[in-house]
Amino acid sequence: MQGVLGIRPFVPNTTRLQSVSMRLRNKYQVNRGPTVFGLWAYDTVWLLARSVENVTHANLSFTASNALYNSTDFSKIGVSEMGPKLKASLESTNFNGTSGDFNLVNGQLQSGPFEITNVVGAYNDPVGHWTGGNISIKWPVNNHDVPKGWQWPTTNKTLLIGVPKKPGFTEFVQLNTTASHNFSGYSIKVFQAAIDLLPYKVSYTFEEYDKSYDELVYQVYLKNYDAVVGDITILANRSMYVDFTLPYTESGVRMLAPIKDVNKKSPWTFLAPWTPTLWLTTGAFIFLTGITIWLTEHRVNVEFRGNPANQMGSILYFAFSTLVFAHRERMVSNLSRIVVITWVFVVLILQQSYTASLSSKLTVEQLQTTVTSIEQVVKAGQNVGYLEDSFMPDLLKRLGFNKEKTISLSSPSEYNDALSNGTVAVILDEIPYLKVFLKKYPNNYSMVGPTYKTDGFGFAFPKGSPLVPDVSTKILQVMESDKMTKFDEELYGSSTFTDKGDTTTSTSLTFHSFMGLFLITGVSSILALIIHVFFTIYQRHNSSTSNEAVQNPFQKDELREEDQSIGHTMTSPNFSDNVEIIITSPDSESDFGETSNDEGTPEREISNRQIEMPSFGEMLDHTREGSNE
Template identity: 50%
Template sequence: MAVDDFYAAHPEYSTRLALHIRDSSGDAFGAAAAAIDLLKNVQAKTIVGPQTSLESRFVMNLGDRAHVPIMSFSAISPSLSTKESPYFIHTSLIDSLQAKVITSIIQEFKWNEVVPVFEDSEHGNGIVPYLLDAFQEINVRVPYRSTIPPTATKDEILTELKKLKNMQTRVFVAHLTCNLGLQLLLLAKEEGMLEEGYVWIATYALTDIINLMGSSASAVMQGIVGIKPFVKTTRKLVDFKQGWRKRFHQENPHTHITEPTFFGLWAYDSIWSIALAVERMRRTKLTFQELNTKNSSTDLASIGFFSSGAELLQSILMTTFDGLAGKFNLVNNQLEFPTFEIVNVVGPRQRRVGFWSPLHGISRWRNSSGKLDIIQWPGATKVVPKGWEWPTKGKKLRIGVSVQPRFNKFLHAEWDARFNNLTVEGYSIDIFKAVMRELPYASYEFVLYGDRNGSSNGTYNDLLYQIYLQNFDGVVGDVTILANRSLYADFTLPYTDSGVSMLVPLKNKNKKSSWTFLVLLDTNLWLAIGAFFIFTGFVVWLLEHKINGEFQGSPKDQLATVLFFTLSSLVFAHREKLLSNLSRIVMIAWVFVVFVLQSIYIAKLSSMLTIEQLQPTVRGLDDLIKQGYYVGYMNDSFMPTLLKRWEFNESKLIAFNSPQDYHEALSNGTLAVFLDETPYLKIFLNEHCGKYTMVGPIYKTAGFGFAFSKGSPLVREVSKGILKLQESNEMLKIDEKLYGSKMCHASEEDITSPIPIRLTFHSFWGLFLSTGVASIAALALHLVSFLFKHRQPTLDDQMDTPTVSNTTPAISVPKAPQAQQLFPELSILNLSMKQKTFDIKFRQVVCLSRKMDGEVVRLVWIIIALEAK
């Protein structure tokens, strides 16, 4: 049909294709023999149609040897490398492209586990590596790969299906040929694996089965989601299908096939591409060059090679046109497929539910973004399956519980012989039941890990290992999440506090005595207070004694007045009245200091005498190791391994069997500290409030969690339930049941933290600085005022004053050099000043010299010279 239609559309072309048909009967060696016959006897310039991947692998090597393009429209294995065989051309869908589409569907519905079911052949195995890589990128787990031999019997297929049915995963990707795929789906339907809760995603080879087998296939595939390349419906395609049905049914009157497959469309377009390429080379001589084969006895050696093969190959690769299957465009020897169609088998037909493209991904409409249309899943439900079922129908989850838990309040499991049943209760059980009430599909039963007499079968590590051995589906209890345990079980999010802490006795830090009031302040602060008492009194006396009669008298009386005045300021009872404003400022600053010191002192003294300052006897691990204290821990815990890692002396480690035992040891001083996990210590502290404290955590752990088998989807579901429970009021009620209505202060941070035992000068130096600055400033102002009031009139003052007598003799001002002659002492100062400045200073000296002796004048001159210098 392709040859006839091409030349009917292009009657003017001068070249013609001659078809030479060979039947390989689906055998790879038959395909190789047919290819040798075509190359040697017919000298075929192009070979089209090795239909399976295995046939193509044989024929493509012959094409490389003879330089003849080999074109396959149905070999879909991505292992057929066009890089290794440059003369091989893919004009069909490649499985690696399907892997991307399937991965997008899995991601769209947020399924976490997928089981690929594929044919154990070249056709089936090719897609698996690409699927696994694509699933890994989106963090989807593949717990099992189901392989079906092409020659599998009904019993062999049933055995494999039962294995899949007993698994928790309910999402399957089927990559099978039509006959094998239909047989597997028929048996799966009999086993109830095409009912509600199951998901089947079919690759194109199986999706096209309805077009090949009609209603017999669609009746089995109800609810299956399939993918196939998108082909736009054109007038050319509609006309072709009409002609194809007429011709095909004339040749095959009893067939049920109603539509040409995509492989047929690609075959049609492949022939058109060759016809266009050959027409482009019409002036090229297309001949075979024979080899010298006289000494060869094989047909393979006598094939020769096509001298224009490379040119024909390039001409085919450059050919583009609008074909029946869409745009024919070869990229790297492979046909480009930009868009895929996602269909859902509903009733007798396939219903389109969306598209996939590299640019937009999953979408309902072509060349857009968004969700898929509503899908009818197996069981005629429109509710998206969760993708897993655990346990399977008719079974319950076997949840292991320990017979000897660490604390009965967390877990208490006991066999009731009277009613012949297992009683399980406690904090961990309450949380587990509350979470599982939100998961009604996961029914469960508790199984005791031990005998009915209360004897355990092993430690928690042994119990968790039973999950790996598949004796239990999960473990519930006060199970600590540890790295080594996660090797054979998966844990949920923790439902308790985390970490390892130390339990230590409390002691009263402050010992009261008759001299307690003295130790409140350190020595430096006492000395500073005394020094400022004396200094402040001296400043006040200096400011007041000239004008205030209360600060006058004999030296003895004045000293007594100053001391009494400053000491009485402590109780704000000083009776002396201050007359100077400066002394009042000094006293305001000092009284403020006294007020602050007095208030803090009283508060500190009250707290020391009335409040119990409880402090832990041990502060950290360093104290334990250095002092060689005895350290306790519970039997059957991971503490010994932890303590040995911290290099504790094993002779200092003591194991206990119950909280009462280490309570007695801590009380009588036998034990300095007890190490355990924070949740346990909280319960203990609540029962012995005020006697112990918790220091830490000193080691980080994840807390308590529930354990399930590796890869179990219940881990995620239960973790979400724990988060939801922790945000609800129900969690508060469960906590109250464990700890009671009132919690004791559990940690070291919760203990009343006393203020420092001694107050230091460093804490108050700012106060003393303020009063010191006030006192010094007052003294400075007082001195300036005194000097201003008692200054002597200068010569300039007399000259500027109108009342100065005209009889005052003129003063002869010597030049600066002359001054050095008058006063030799000035020569050592290297006197150099302007004459005007010197004149002023000289007049001042003259005025002073009238009332001072010569030596004083010389000293004044020296000071003047220094000032000028």
């Protein structure tokens, strides 16, 4: 019965109770006073006496009795006529008896407060009261704080908890002689928060252990420690000797590598925004556009004529000047205008894209890790660092590293020195340690590569300890509360720890990005050339037909004979013998380098002979004379 809680009616320890208890003990020669039931009986007699006293002035006669002498038939016994009054007096009378307030409600004794007692040895130790209203509960040792209840059910001793000595990453476990528990850190805070949530009290004390983690865990198996608290990684070989709680940190092992700016500034940085393919394609379309404009303009536009060197210069100058919208030549052909408008639209988009990309490469740092995978380090034969006194050597061996290529480090400052001076290419460690390191050195390093699975940090207890499931449950409650968020912010800060090695950096613009634009300008140029060739052939055909009609000798002789038969000769500028008409092909070699004297008729060259044009009056006289004849 030790430690059992009980409940009983509360009896105030008044002077009257002490007097009655003493008289009863003396009368009956007993050591203990009356129980609460004896006190209720005592008070009931007093209630009846008070009620009878209140109705003594009334008639005390009885009804006639039909019962015989010594009869046990109570139904035939006489009834007092003052019974109803006595009943009413009993229900209305109340007084402060030996058991407290004594009064009847609907014929039942009114319940009073109860006393909660705790069995301690041979005595009942009161721990509080229970009433119908809200009162302040007084717990043992005159304490108003609600106790947790029992202590750890398997033992009453204080737990001795081993804590690893951590010279490097003191953020997890740190000796603090000024604190009440003499240890602080992330792991200690999580453990204390979980213990505080247990429904029973657990007394514990910490003790520092300065050997390896495996040996510290093994001390629990040897029963030198009742538990181990700290940054203890949950491993399969350790689980053979102890039971671990659920992990309270992020699990996994990753690689830490330096970062660098991949955008190296050089005299040829202006070429970086475009890939070589895009540069060659743009140059080809510049030449195509220039050739198209020359073919459609040189027959009708003197600005595109001259010797071959000048015409080639005009082609290139016009095409390249469109890149900066500085072309001044006047377009005569509608086909040329369409080609130029389309090409200028493409140039506008290319120019804006080039400017944006070049600005990004010149002003924005594009950071990337020097190493992207662990296989790259193994293949290059580079050194890799790891945290001293950890399980990393076994993992590095499985990943293919030789023991000569692995270097143990013990603190964040050694991590920084080894990476900055090239002693190691990367560091392989658990994610919580890497986050603490990146909080101190956020700008020069980044986590990269895949995550190798581990189970995180946990607390170790002896095999079969009943504390393991309870502490694991409370760890989950702590992780789901705001306390864990506060602990994480104190440990890691507000950094997000994005992987700079996995982010996509700005690359050069490719031909594929502008394929649609080049397709549009290419189609427009080709269509313009096709239409130009078609109309050129058509014009040549019409020009050849006209020349045959003018140079037909039979038609000319017939006209002369007809004029002679009429008796006069009519002179026409189109058929004058003194007119020499020279028709040259627009694509002939002679026209390529010569310019017409008459800019209004670039397709023909007419000699300097003066043609006598007949006046309108002479033509009219000739017509009249012919009609009179």
